[in-house]
Amino acid sequence: MDTLTRIRAFIDVVEAEGFSAAARKVGRSKALLSKYVRELEDDLGALLLNRTTRQFSLTEAGHTYYRTASDILKEIDNLADLVREGSKDLKGRIRVSAPRTFADAAVGASLIDFAVAHPDVTLEIISDDRFVDLVEEGYDVAIRITRLEDSGLIARKLSPFTLVACASPEFLERHGPIEHPSRLAEVPCVVDTNGRFLNNWRFEEPDGSSYTVSVSGRLEVNSPLTAMRAAEAGLGVAFLPDFVFGERSGAGTLVPILENYMPKDRGIYAIYPHRRYLPAKVRAFVDYLTQWFKTHQ
Structure with a gap:
């Protein structure tokens, strides 16, 4: 019996969390998969799975073997892909x-x-x-x-990527021009909680020095698309990914600000x-x- 077949059977059982589920997934009988795993354990002289009538669990040796065997099989499969790489028929x-x-x-x-x-x-x-x-x-x-x-x-x-600070024309009329990042501490902002720095927005001075401005507002949301709509509604300044802002750039509903202070890294x-x-x-x-x-x- 091919050792790789036994190893694949063991990994299939572990990843399907049971013999029955693995048998359905790979199209082999539960008895055959059980036989392969048992033969693998006999070859190794170690118990890999604790089996009961209703469930199973990995032994300590099973955990170790699964991690290493998974990596080995990935390398074998990847090597086969590499050999076939000349073919345009990717699968x-x-x-x-x-x-x-x-x-x-x-x-x-x-x-x-x-x-x-x-x-x-x-x-x-x-x-x-x-x-x-x-x-x-x-x-x-x-x-x-x-x-x-x-x-x-x-x-x-x-692709390169930048954030765009922007606000609606109506918002800028109410709050006046925002010509330096420090002004953001004084006006409402829409905080995207997906952002890595949350309400501490990072900027760069023309000399390359970096600093943050703490902002706040009435709306915090974990979606740039919602933050964009909130900015269009005049709820505050938003930090948007350039590819999100770009979808509105021709509509005139948002105006970019502080462009010379946005990080380019x-x-x-x-x-x-x-x-x-x-x-x-x-x-x-x-x-x-x-x-x-x-x-x-």
Whole structure:
């Protein structure tokens, strides 16, 4: 019996959280999966699963074996992808984490366009505003809008990115011109709680020095799209992603302010785990997004 088959059976059972669920998922009998796992345990001389009539749990050895075996199988599958990379017929599943702001805005069309271009690839998009753990949570790639920091992950810049401070023309008529960030402490602001610094908005002086301004207002929301609508309604100054503001730039409902003080060190990145053999489907996905942003600036 092929050892890899036994290992795959064990991983299928663990990830499906049971023999019956795994059997339904992979199209094999429960008895056959149980046989493979038992043979794997016999080969190792260690119990990997605690089995009872109604449930099972991983032993300590099972936890250790599962983590390492999962990584090994990913490398084997990735190596197979690499060998097939010359083929244009990409297949498989790509699990992507993307901020809701990205997925819901016009730039989210980049993900849809990739799916249209590669009909044999299943694109699983999980919209989540938190920074997921790619390795622990089983993601192939994440889209992040951020200042890039050192990590054990690989980053590919897809596009530059800036925030836009803006307000409605009516708001600026009531409160007067806002020509320096310090004025924001004196006027209502719409706080997007998805922002990394919450109500401490970061700016840069022309000499490159950085500082923050504490802002406040009657509305706090975890959605840039709602913050945009609130700013249009005159509730305050909003900090919006440039690709969200861009959807309204021609309407005249919002006016950009403080443009010379906005930081320029952010970007939209594709982040993926460091792997010896990066799957061809993931490489193709990142390459596609890079090109998409070049042609949709």
